[in-house]
Amino acid sequence: xxxxxxxxxxxxxxxDEAGRGCLAGPVTAAAVILPKDFKNALLNDSKQLSxxxxxxxxxxxxxxxxxxxFTHVFENEIDKINILNASIxxxxxxxxxxKPTPEFIIVDGNRFKPLNKxxxxxxxxxxxxxxSIAAASVLAKTYRDEYMAKIHEEFPMYxxxxxxxxxxxxxxxxxxxxxxxxxHRKSFRLLPEQLKLEx
Numbered sequence: 001x002x003x004x005x006x007x008x009x010x011x012x013x014x015x016d017e018a019g020r021g022c023l024a025g026p027v028t029a030a031a032v033i034l035p036k037d038f039k040n041a042l043l044n045d046s047k048q049l050s051x052x053x054x055x056x057x058x059x060x061x062x063x064x065x066x067x068x069x070f071t072h073v074f075e076n077e078i079d080k081i082n083i084l085n086a087s088i089x090x091x092x093x094x095x096x097x098x099k100p101t102p103e104f105i106i107v108d109g110n111r112f113k114p115l116n117k118x119x120x121x122x123x124x125x126x127x128x129x130x131x132s133i134a135a136a137s138v139l140a141k142t143y144r145d146e147y148m149a150k151i152h153e154e155f156p157m158y159x160x161x162x163x164x165x166x167x168x169x170x171x172x173x174x175x176x177x178x179x180x181x182x183x184h185r186k187s188f189r190l191l192p193e194q195l196k197l198e199x
Contacts, residue, residue, distance in 0.1 A: 004038060013067075013136075015105060018141040023167050028143055042057060043131055075185045103118070107120055
């Protein structure tokens with residue numbers, strides 16, 4: 001069973017991102033403040049859950065959370081500031097949207113940057129330890145998947161509806177065959193044998 005709180009603060013928010021290792025599409029983060037009495041036996045790190053379970057949990061989290069928000073940081077910004085900075089920025093932009101303002105932040109992973117003097121702690125594998133981070137991981141993943149399914153309609157040959165922009169064999173083959181789209185991250189190595197793709 002995941003723990004509810006890491007700190008002694010009432011308004012503790014968890015934050016996480018999805019899509020960091022993708023070749024196309026945004027990196028998406030979410031932030032969630034859960035109430036003190038929140039319980040859910042199904043909720044876990046989104047990577048451990050099926051798509052059906054994530055989609056079941058999304059409305060439960062959104063209904064029961066004190067506050068939640070999500071943010072996409074898109075390819076052009078990722079290419080300008082790099083994926084690590086873009087991931088942190090997506091988390092920070094999500095946290096800023098929370099009302100009330102959290103008193104403490106728990107972050108999945110080991111990197112974050114100070115935000116408005118709010119105390120924080122980074123927690124490796126936090127999405128498997130704390131409910132609020134797990135909830136944020138579910139929202140980040142489901143909102144990003146929805147976006148990837150939408151842009152799949154524009155470029156169905158890359159099958160983003162299925163691979164979500166991750167570097168699968170099928171996705172790489174499509175890049176090899178059709179080239180890069182406006183949704184591809186130009187700063188990423190899109191094909192293993194090329195250091196830079198000619199655009």
